[in-house]
Amino acid sequence: MFKILDTYELGPRMHYVLMDAPLIARKAQAGQFVIVRVSEKGERIPLTIADYDRAQGTVTLVFQEAGKTTCALGAMKKGDSLHDLLGPQGNPTETEKFGHAVVIGGGIGVAPVYPLARALKEKGNKVTSIIGYRSKEHIFWEDKMRAVSDQLIIATNDGSYGRKGFVTDMLKGLMDSNEKVDIVFAIGPAVMMKAVCDMTKPAGIKTIVSLNSLMVCGMGMCGACRVSVGEKTKFTCMDGPDFDGHQVDFALLMKRLETYKSEECSCQGGVHGGR
C-alpha cells in the first residue's frame, strides 16, 4: 500500500496528491510517469510525475477528475493509501543547454511542465514559460513556475487573469516579436499540443510533446499505448512519452483517446484510462 501524505484541491476538480514513495522518488526525473491503481477492482492509469523529493522520498501527482479512477483518487484523504503505485515509467525528458527554451503547459499540464522548466533552468537555458488555464479559479502553481522561469506568461481563456486567449496566441506573440526560440516543449490536452505543433512546424522550431495515450501495463507489454510517429507505430510507455511533435499523428491519438467513451461511467465527461 502507498500512503497519501498530503492532498488538497488545486482548483475545480483539480487535485494535488503527495505520495510516500521513496523507491520511485530515488529515480524519478522530469517527463516520467507512474501507474496508479486506486483499489482492488481498479484500473491502471498513468499519471505524470509533477514533482519529486529524493530526500523526503516523495512524489507529487497532480490530476484533473476525468474518469472513475481520477474521481476516486480525488475523493481520497490524507492518510489514505493507494492499492498500487508503479514507477518511474517512461523515458525522462532529454534536457540540455538549448539556448532559449519555451515551455508550454495547458491546464493540468502545467504540473509536469514545472519540473521540466526547473531542469531546463538548471542546464543554463533561458526559460520562457507559457501557462494557460480556463479561468482565474483554475490557476495553480503560479509562484512555483515564476521561480523557475526567466519570463512567465499566464493566459486564461476568458481573460479573468493574465492575458486573454489560448497558449497558442501567446506563443504567436512571442514568435512575432522576433525573439529567437530554440526549442518548444508542450504538455497539455492533445488538441493544444497539436495547435502548438501546427504553429512551430512552419517556423522550423523543434517541438517536443508528452503524449497522454491510454495505457494498461505501462511497461512495454500490452501495446495499448501505441501511437503513430513519423508514420511508424511507437509505444508511448517504452518509446516515449516524449516525441517530436512534428511527427506525431495527433488525429489518431485523439481518436484513440475516445476508445472507451461509450463505457464511461459515474463520472461525467471522463474517459477510462486517461491521464
Add this chain to the structure above:
Amino acid sequence: MAVDKKAVPMREQPVHERIRNFNEVPLGYSEEEALREASRCMQCSKKPCVDGCPVHIDIPAFIKALREKDFQKGIDILHANDSLPCITGRVCPQEEQCQAVCVMKKMGDPISIGRLERFLADRDMQNRVQGKAPRPPAVAKKNKKVAVVGSGPAGVTCAAELAKKGYAVTVFEGYHKLGGVLVYGIPEFRLPKAIVETEIRLLEELGVTFVTNALIGRAMTIEELMKDGYAAVFVGAGAGLPNFMGIPGENLNGVYSANEFLTRVNLMKAYLFPDYDTPVKRGKNVAVVGGGNVAMDSARTALRLGADRVFLIYRRSEKEMPARAEEIERAREEGIDFRFLTNTVRYIGGADGFVKQVECVKMELGAPDASGRRSPVPVPGSEFTIDIDEAIVAIGNTPNPIIPRTTPGLKIKKRGEIEADDDGRTSIPGVFAGGDIVTGAATVITAMGAGRKSAQAIDNYLTAQK
C-alpha cells in the same frame, strides 16, 4: 486382461453452457476415473514418455504409484522435476510431448498423462491448503540472497527451487499481481486464477518474499540489486511488446493486440466490468489473426464476452497451426469460424475511428521456409472483406525490452532475447536468465524447465564462490 484402447474421457462443461461463462472447461478426473486411466499404462521398459517430457518427469513411476493408490509417492515423483504440476497438468501440450510418443498410441489412445498429473496435483493442492500434506523437510538456511526478476513460470520455478535449497529469495514483479503470463495471458477457463494464487501462497510459506509493483530496470537496475547484496539474479522477464503486421488500419479503435485484449480480460477482469473498472470492447463480429494458443485463447474469450461470430484468420492451413490440437478442437466445438489460408491486408475504419471491416486475401502454400513449414503466398485477385467491429492481432511478441535496455554489459541477441547458455548463464557473472526472455515465445513448461536449470546453476555458482 485386454487393455482398453480408449482413454477414459474427462468430463467437461457442455459447449452451450461454457461459451457464456469463464469457468474452467475440463472438470478433472474422479479417483475412480484416474485409477481406470492409470491402469491402461503398460509400464513399458522403453519409457519414451520420459524423453518426451521437456523436464523428464518419471512418468511411468508416478502412474504406478497412482495405480497403487500411493498418491503421496505419486506427487513426490512429479514434484522432483516439476514445481507446479497443477499448472502443467492443464496447460502443457501433452499431445505433442509425452503423449505423442506413448507406446499405447500404436494400439489406440495414448495414456492421458496430463489428466493423471492434474488429478494427483489437484488432490495434493487440496491437502496442502487444508494442512494435510506432509511439510517439506526443513533445510539449513544459506546466508545468501538471490533476486528473481518476474513472477511468471520461469521465475516462480527458479524461486521455489532456490528456496528449497535454503537461499533467501526475493521475487520482483512489475505488475500488481503475481504469476506473469499465468495471470495476464492464459484465460480463467483454461487455468483458474485461484490455482495460481494458491501455488504462490504456498511458496510464500516456503519463505519466498514477493514484491509487486517493482519493475527491475526502472525502479532498480540489476547492477543495483547486486550492490544491494543479492549474490545472484535470475531474469525471467518474459514477453514484451506485441508484433503487428504493419498493414494499414492496425491502430484503429477496436483493433487490439492479443496481449492487451487478454490482459484487460484476465488480469484486469474486464469481463466483470463495470464491477471491475477496466473496460474492454465486446465485439459482435470479431476477427482474430494468428494460429497459436494465444489466438485460440483470444477467439474463445471474445466468444465468452458475447460475440455472435468469431473468425479465426490464419495464413497457412490447419496442419501448420502451432496451437494445441485440443485447443483447436475446443474452439471448433464452440463455433469459432476458421478461415485457413487467409491473410489480412488492411483494416477499414469508419468516421468514428472504429474498425468496420477487414480486407483479406486467399493464400496458397509454396516452398518450405526457414521454419520448415510451407510458406504461404497470396493468390492474386482473391481479396475479399469481412464486416467486423473488433479485431485481435495474435501474431507473437518480442521479448520484454526493459532489462535488455537498462543492463549495460548484458549480451542481447538480434531480436532482443538475452543471450544465455543451457544453464541460463548470461554474459554477466551471477546473472542468469530463462523463459521467453531467452527463447522468445515458448511454452509454460519450457520456461519452468529453464527456471529449474538456472536454480541449479545458481546453486553451483554460489557454492563455488565460497
